[in-house]
Amino acid sequence: MAQEVKLHQYFYQWMQLYKQNAVRPVTYRKYEMTHRQLISLVPDLQLSDLSRLTYQQLLNDYAENHERQTVMDFHRHVKSALIDALEEDMLDRDPTRKAIIKGVQQRQHKAKYLNQHEMQSLLNVLNLDEGVNWDYFILLISKTGLRFAEALALTPKDFDFAHQYLNVGRTWDYKSRQGGFAPTKNKSSVRKVQLDWQTVIQFSQLTKRLPEDQPIFIQGKVYNDTINHYLERLCKQADIPVISVHGLRHTHASLLLYAGVSIASVARRLGHADMTTTQQTYLHIIQELENQDNDKIMKHLASLV
Incomplete structure (x- = not known):
């Protein structure tokens, strides 16, 4: 009872x-x-x-x-x-059984990801001549697909420029008042992310005189909204759909999938616990690519006369 x-x-x-x-x-x-x-x-x-x-x-x-x-x-x-x-017998029956979930109509959300042309337009308006700034932060997430908190936690020593990869092993607890390093979202999030040579050159120069064990982008309290508003201004300047910082992660993954990178490789790069998460998140892209593959299969079979 x-x-x-x-x-x-x-x-x-x-x-x-x-x-x-x-x-x-x-x-x-x-x-x-x-x-x-x-x-x-x-x-x-x-x-x-x-x-x-x-x-x-x-x-x-x-x-x-x-x-x-x-x-x-x-x-x-x-x-x-x-x-x-x-x-614990504190209730006689389950009051949540057959509960109906309602909710107000979804607000107009920002674009989930950019296409390759739009992504290039965004990169073209970044100011990378003034030392550490949020433009470099946006560039890094665009090139690596890191989560917001993962990118905040990066220090110069997390970069292995000789082997062209980035060690992701922690996050920055930007939601708490005091901040500080925190664990990754899951074990799979601890990973090495390969970097292209251009990003290696840019960040080797950027981090050259920075403290090795201090976060590159943390200077006081950081708010997700602040970076999103800044990114919104950049998107409008580039005349592309407004996207969030997390949308840059989606953009990174979607462009890789369109380029023919396997789902397994994308899942590892994003730090997903398994491929199911990747498949569910990018189902629309995967289905589109499968349709393209079916067209290729039919054309190939039709040529075998």
């Missing part, structure tokens, strides 16, 4: 017990956000009052000003806690 404890109180105890120090700090902060939403939406809702109806109403209230994917993440957090409550 449900005990007299409020939903947000149980969720707080649950996330401290099961999630604190078990997930990355950035992930734990998402659970904290869910907890704050529960306090805001249902400050007095008891576990004993939870039913499919009250839970669905909670989701509907949350969905009024959140996109469907965000509602799905919220539901996943709360459902995980309530399943444990059910196993």
Whole structure:
């Protein structure tokens, strides 16, 4: 039977017990956000009052000003806690069963990736004559497909210019107040990324007089929005679709796929845990390439008379 404890109180105890120090700090902060939403939406809702109806109403209230994917993440957090409550006999039945996920219509998002011509136009407007700046940061992600936090954590000693590759082994915790180095997203994210000779020359010159063990691009607090707004201005200057910094990573991967690089190689370069992630993320490109391959196959077979 449900005990007299409020939903947000149980969720707080649950996330401290099961999630604190078990997930990355950035992930734990998402659970904290869910907890704050529960306090805001249902400050007095008891576990004993939870039913499919009250839970669905909670989701509907949350969905009024959140996109469907965000509602799905919220539901996943709360459902995980309530399943444990059910196993502990704090609930009689699962109130999340057959829950319907709603959400407001998706906002107009930035372009997910650029084509090769647009990417070249962006690179053409970069200012690479003034030492370390965000233009070099944008160039590096465009050439390597690194995640935002991975690129922030790079130090001069992470570059192996002699062998033309970059060692990726940590991230920069830019979301916390104090910042600092943090682990990579997963074990597969620890990798060596091959560099082209032009990038090697550019960054060997750039890092020549910089402290070897200090992040190249960190000078005080860094905000993702600040870099995205700067990149937006560059995109408008280049007269191309506005793209986010993460979109540069997508652009890097998509251009490699269009160039005929295997999915396995792209997955390793991006630091994906497995090829499934790569296939799901770039399904539209892979399907387009498969259609092109089918055309080639048919032309080849038709020539065998």
